[in-house]
């Protein structure tokens with residue numbers, strides 16, 4: 224586990240962008256796993272900048288997203304399809320036929336999930352998987368209690384997630400109650416993991432993830448068992464760590 228604590232969200236995003244860009248330069252046919260949420264937004268802006276200003280070429284890259292809400296059409300502004308096209312894919316030269324995002328309107332979800340796993344395998348597996356982390360330690364929509372060996376499947380959203388999401392929807396009937404998510408076992412098969420976290424809101428989850436025991440109650444702790452996991456966090460997300468000095472932060476924990 225390589226842990227880097229970086230001063231600010233901006234510098235953290237720059238470091239993460241460097242790693243993704245380096246992967247794409249080194250292997251233009253890379254398979255990259257993408258995440259949604261607020262944390263990677265700046266990382267994606269910086270990748271767009273790399274593409275515009277330095278010609279970072281995504282034309283041969285294949286992408287797989289971690290998750291998607293069930294029941295939301297891809298054009299819905301809360302769908303993760305919409306998020307990815309708005310925040311990244313519309314602005315780079317990725318080939319749309321190389322983009323994979325779970326299909327929240329699939330008729331047969333179990334069949335779709337099995338197909339998604341097959342597509343990852345057919346692409347040769349994921350070279351680099353970008354990850355965020357929930358304040359409760361979730362990875363993608365693998366909420367606490369998810370099997371650490373799980374594969375891509377449908378999950379029921381927690382009551383809290385459903386409530387939190389309600390504010391984004393004019394029509395209460397559209398608030399998703401289920402999501403399709405890669406499993407923890409699926410995520411663990413990526414060659415490299417790149418987990419980004421920012422802000423004090425994530426400090427406890429980061430502490431559990433890096434210093435706690437591996438447990439399904441904090442799915443992100445599984446990164447401890449991955450041979451090439453790279454965790455990049457800003458100083459605020461590092462405030463609860465006991466071993467901060469080990470990660471280059473000198474001041475003692477209060």
Ligand code: PGA
Pocket residue numbers: 259260261262263355356357358361362363
């Ligand atoms: P956030 O979400 O980046 O919006 O905090 C991360 C997550 O819940 O996985």
